[in-house]
Amino acid sequence: xxxxxxxxxxxxxxxxxxxxxxxxxxxxxxxxxxxxxxxxxxxxxxxxxxxxxxxxxxxxxxxxxxxxxxxxxxxxxxxxxxxxxxxxxxxxxxxxxxxxxx
Numbered sequence: 780x781x782x783x784x785x786x787x788x789x790x791x792x793x794x795x796x797x798x799x800x801x802x803x804x805x806x807x808x809x810x811x812x813x814x815x816x817x818x819x820x821x822x823x824x825x826x827x828x829x830x831x832x833x834x835x836x837x838x839x840x841x842x843x844x845x846x847x848x849x850x851x852x853x854x855x856x857x858x859x860x861x862x863x864x865x866x867x868x869x870x871x872x873x874x875x876x877x878x879x880x881x
Contacts, residue, residue: 817838840865842875843864845862846859846860846863847861849861852865852870856869
């Protein structure tokens with residue numbers, strides 16, 4: 780079960796937003812996935828099985844997004860200089876509209 784948790788929202792939402800916040804469980808079956816905006820407040824209920832729960836996070840950026848910092852964006856990847864496009868081995872282009880042109 781996947782759910783939106785009001786308890787997690789305390790650092791993100793203002794008090795009036797928290798007061799009116801209603802979590803909305805989304806029942807996912809084994810091998811199903813949830814896609815949502817990165818700012819969506821979300822979480823999981825406790826794992827009630829003896830099996831490990833696995834997760835994968837994939838962040839998509841529009842082609843041409845420019846780095847706004849000299850910092851490493853993801854642990855284990857090289858820093859991208861501020862003002863440079865975010866691209867390269869760890870930030871591959873996954874779709875180019877030109878690829879579908881015949």
